[in-house]
Amino acid sequence: MSSLLVDNIGELVTNDPSAGGQRPLGVRRDAALLVEEGRVAWLGPARDAPAADRRIDAEGAAVLPGFVDSHAHLVFAGDRAAEFAARMAGQPYTGGGIRTTVGATRAASDDELRATVRRLRGEAMRQGTTTMEIKSGYGLTVADEARSLRIAAEVSEETTFLGAHVVPAEYADRPDDYVGLVCGPMLAAAAPHARWIDVFCERGAFDVDHARAILACGQAVGLGVRVHANQLGPGPGVQLGVELGAASVDHCTHLTDADVDALAGSTTTEWLSGPPTNTVATLLPGAEFSTRSPYPDARRLLDAGVTVALATDCNPGSSYTSSMPFCVALAVREMGMTPAEAVWAATAGGARALRRDDVGVLRPGARADLMILDAPSHLHLAYRPGVPLIREVLHNGVPQCRP
Numbered sequence: 001m002s003s004l005l006v007d008n009i010g011e012l013v014t015n016d017p018s019a020g021g022q023r024p025l026g027v028r029r030d031a032a033l034l035v036e037e038g039r040v041a042w043l044g045p046a047r048d049a050p051a052a053d054r055r056i057d058a059e060g061a062a063v064l065p066g067f068v069d070s071h072a073h074l075v076f077a078g079d080r081a082a083e084f085a086a087r088m089a090g091q092p093y094t095g096g097g098i099r100t101t102v103g104a105t106r107a108a109s110d111d112e113l114r115a116t117v118r119r120l121r122g123e124a125m126r127q128g129t130t131t132m133e134i135k136s137g138y139g140l141t142v143a144d145e146a147r148s149l150r151i152a153a154e155v156s157e158e159t160t161f162l163g164a165h166v167v168p169a170e171y172a173d174r175p176d177d178y179v180g181l182v183c184g185p186m187l188a189a190a191a192p193h194a195r196w197i198d199v200f201c202e203r204g205a206f207d208v209d210h211a212r213a214i215l216a217c218g219q220a221v222g223l224g225v226r227v228h229a230n231q232l233g234p235g236p237g238v239q240l241g242v243e244l245g246a247a248s249v250d251h252c253t254h255l256t257d258a259d260v261d262a263l264a265g266s267t268t269t270e271w272l273s274g275p276p277t278n279t280v281a282t283l284l285p286g287a288e289f290s291t292r293s294p295y296p297d298a299r300r301l302l303d304a305g306v307t308v309a310l311a312t313d314c315n316p317g318s319s320y321t322s323s324m325p326f327c328v329a330l331a332v333r334e335m336g337m338t339p340a341e342a343v344w345a346a347t348a349g350g351a352r353a354l355r356r357d358d359v360g361v362l363r364p365g366a367r368a369d370l371m372i373l374d375a376p377s378h379l380h381l382a383y384r385p386g387v388p389l390i391r392e393v394l395h396n397g398v399p400q401c402r403p
């Protein structure tokens with residue numbers, strides 16, 4: 001059995017409060033971490049480090065759990081740079097451009113879609129993302145949704161069926177029929193390749209009755225629930241998600257007090273005292289950046305006791321970034337989060353949004369998914385925005401940047 005020691009760590013962010021240090025990050029100083037069989041086998045003071053077959057010298061830098069990006073749309077074709085430019089010249093974002101991508105995606109070959117997914121997954125990995133949820137949602141036919149999820153499942157175990165992204169043009173006059181298709185043959189073809197089901201519950205997409213029906217069909221075949229909610233305006237999506245026990249409601253840009261109360265009331269378990277079962281609020285600041293919209297109020301959610309995650313929403317229309325460090329920097333600068341809160345939300349928060357307790361945390365038994373920064377502290381992720389600070393990434397204990 002081959003072992004790997006990451007030694008000479010100046011600051012080790014564990015996200016494990018039992019490790020000591022300040023909440024929520026559980027920081028250790030002058031630490032080392034041993035990897036065996038893709039898992040963390042030991043961590044502790046560098047002076048107590050056991051022998052290992054191989055060694056990576058962190059040279060006093062910070063080591064963090066890999067980012068858990070719990071919201072991304074990577075299976076698509078085409079480019080919407082012109083739409084972005086038009087928005088920056090003053091046109092509002094309505095979500096209507098999704099249909100542009102649907103046309104390009106349907107016309108693409110499997111290999112073209114696969115190449116895009118792998119390119120973006122690699123791009124994210126090099127920026128520290130070791131777990132990445134991937135949604136379908138640009139096929140919107142039985143065959144195209146199934147192949148989107150099949151291709152996504154080649155690179156991620158966190159795949160989400162988003163047949164209810166928008167009503168495709170050919171069903172524009174009969175949305176009830178499209179909901180029937182999603183709940184029937186499309187779900188049957190998609191479910192074998194998906195862990196989750198998601199709905200875009202928003203004016204212009206799916207109303208609350210359609211959204212509830214679709215999510216219930218998914219739950220009935222064993223899929224976990226996630227919701228795109230309250231992005232473009234106030235609406236029923238957040239409370240629907242809480243009602244159905246969703247792992248996460250995503251966007252949460254326009255919230256009423258009742259929405260915040262519902263999310264806060266869903267909080268039931270303390271971190272690591274059992275599998276988290278509450279509904280996480282996943283904030284996607286790349287979307288507000290790319291649509292020049294007001295950011296969600298993370299401070300309000302945190303002060304109410306809501307569990308907050310950060311994710312990229314990587315997609316070709318409203319947020320074409322795969323960079324979790326960029327989202328951390330935005331959350332700190334624009335959304336009232338401290339650097340520690342933002343780093344936690346981008347790692348442990350994302351893990352909670354996916355109901356995972358083996359990633360987003362570094363403790364014995366957890367996956368050896370981590371990043372070594374070219375910086376002495378996690379603070380630099382927000383303090384030095386736009387700078388490539390990720391020196392090395394370990395995924396299942398395997399170095400990704402300098403193998």
Ligand SMILES: [Zn+2]
Binds near residue numbers: 071228313
């Ligand atoms: Zn999205």
